[in-house]
Amino acid sequence: MTTETDNLDNHLPVSHNTLRKTFLRVDFPVEESVPETILEPKEIHRIPFSFVVPSHIPAQMCHHTCANCQVHEEHLQLLPSLGKISQYFENTHDMSPSEAEITYSIKFSVVEKMSNAEWPKILKETTYPIYILPRRSEMAPLLLAPESRYYKIRKEKCLKKGILRSEVGTLVLSTFQPLGIELCRGPQPQNSIEASTTVRINLRFDPAREKELPPHMVSSEIKLKAMTFFGMEPWFSFPDHSGPSAWGSRQTYWSETISLHLEDCFINWRKQAKAEGSDLALFYTASVDISIALPDTLAYPPTFHSCFISRAYALKTILSYQDHSKWRGSASASLTVPVQIYVS
Template sequence: MPSKAKDKPGLTITLTDGQQDAFVPSYTTMDEIKGYVTLTPQVETKIDNIYITFECIVKTHVERVGTASATTARSEGFTPALRLVQPIPETAMPESGRVAPGKTYTFPFEFCVPEGLLPKTCEHTIDNHVVRQAHLQLPPTLGDPMAAVWGKTMMDDMASEGSVVSYSVRVRLISGKDEKTGKHLFIAEENKRVRVVPAVPEHPPLAVLEGKQDDYRLRKEKPLKKGTFQKRIGTLVMESAQPRALQLPPLRSENPCPITTLATIRLRFDPASPEAQPPRLGSLVTKLKVATFYASKPMRDIPKRSTDFHYSSDNGIYVESVPLSSRCVESATWVKHTPRDNPRREPTPPRDSALAGSPVVPAPSLATLAPSDSYKEGEDYYTTYLVVPITLPGKVEGNTQRKIFVPTFYTCLVARVYALDLTLSCHTPGASVTVPEMHLKLPVQVSAAPNPDARPRISQGEAEAIARRESLHLGHIAPPIPAYTEEAQPAGVGPSTPEDAELTPTREYPDHPGYPPRTRRSDNASEASLVLPPPDYNIQTSGRPNSQTWCSRNHLAMMQA
């Protein structure tokens, strides 16, 4: 065993998947990480094995501020979220168990970025099963300074120093075991950092409980006055719903499109008197709140309220605000509604984040907006709506750091959450000093598109296992019946054997999962027509043995999308 640092064997990790020249290689779900490890010993060294892994490490620390004196303490959290091991065949190791100085040894490796984590990764106590499913999703790289570079540009992923999610290809040399602990002795190691942004689909909207249970607000009511000491002219209602997710483009896309979505704000004004007019709208300011929750102990629930992480010795939160847009909305047109002319009113929809609505809300649907608490049944009211484009900022030229967005995720120790902050100002008639403002805070997801070229690989052994499992599930796959063989023959060709000639084809063959589309024999024995699938159906083949099925075109389009 070498005793000096300079005598330690030299280890080098080289990638061969097309990203060997990248400063920080980037991968997504189902991407292959290929390369090899080069071992160059300086002196003769005894080694038992070489350990090559692809790992994900989650580390956190929370500063504890002492109350009695100006002292601080730190609570730390650590978990190896992922560890894939490259098997090394015995034939690749030196027969004598020793590597010769000056000789180069090469060990190839190949990893595939998985779609999720193993169940043993999250075995702590949780409040519901949804938390477990969220914690087993593959997290993106976050807060790792070694992976915060894109070419020559520094990237800011808006994470705190107390929350780090890092990925790396790591190699270690093992030589013997410690006599006291029995653990392996690592005489040399090397790692290569990589950046991982997993493919994350859009999830259902959050069940928002406005008030003290979460930080979101989907509806706001505000009494409007002409002045500070003037009487009320009416009540303005502002309401919206969780918009569609902001989808990140695939990694390494050459010309990515802007990352956009739409939010729709519905407004209602309930006048206090018949002569009161709705206010004139001013500006709408949109910001994106980026919150990173982290803890030194596993989180039992999805983070919902930031105050739970402000004053805790085991939890921490870091929030950044990213300005998106500021636009004038004075051109919005108010529509007057007179319930007396139409006494039958539509039912009021539930006010939650799952409120249905297209990106552009048609004006008639505004009649279903719930009234304010001060509204008197049968009185006139006004409605309008605003369509708000949401676009994430792109690359910033100059020396400014580039803001990088990662998908929304929740792990046992770290979580990233996004919210839209909408501020609307309006001008009431006769008011000249104060400008009323209303705020909404909507949850919004950031998803990530998969690599279009990524395909799951199935080995020959896996394909045979799938075929055996399907055959056991479907029963014995018999060869085609002779009647089917007869129907498949061209016209004028009779049966090959007398036994086949005695068989009378039935009008419809029985269903069997292993058979191709059925044929039907007409009353005239010389005419045979193929029973094609309906016009709105196509045949889809999954590529596995005996797995040909019919599916509708709409369903096929959804799966291909």
């Protein structure tokens, strides 16, 4: 498995900034679990308590302007833990930069009761970190603009050959957003069936002349790209729908890419015909299905968007083919399609 990293170097560095918010408070009367109102030294007093983590954060926490209601609603979803993954799981990483973290902890305080005339006295306080992985349903596929910076679902290439670079034909690759990748038991896949999906690549070759044949496919490769958007200014819209030119000066981007799948690619081209005026033009079509599964050596926070941090994923598929202009070697074409990771 190889890992590649990429950051946005045309923006100002984002300085370290911390936002803290208590969104759940539980007042627990200790008398219900500890009959003795006085805690004796060197004795262990067990105080069981339970609480339900809400699925949404308070509406007033997102008070900035949003592009539409969908963005505002997404910003109110409970955020998953992000970063500092090693304190919960051994020898793993969630592909997030150190500058972007979402952490949760339980803060426990023991308060001594005083008379009505005096303020309660805090005897002891401690915090315990917890990992939160909220359930998130799969959202509708994205509507992508052709000029999208992060996704490319259609590519057209003109194939040529010979010293004179005579045109052979046009190769068109297209795809669509695959089914989301579901995590069932935690942020890491548990088996080969879980956390998988299939990407279909549709190909079309329009020969420049009837005698020209479609290229011979050599191999297929697919990579997972984890994109983390973060900053000290709230996001007006979903950051992966726009580009850096629409961002603020204190908003930036980080990505890590891992290889998931590489194998030889053999396809059967289907010869077809279409009527163009009085002529009958020939063309060839084919499709490639690439199945992938997430490696269990990493943790995968689900796709989410919040006011200050977002995580999105993409699958980059690379098809290598025998170039007509080369006796040896091959050329390649790639597509990048969004994919959601969600928790059932």
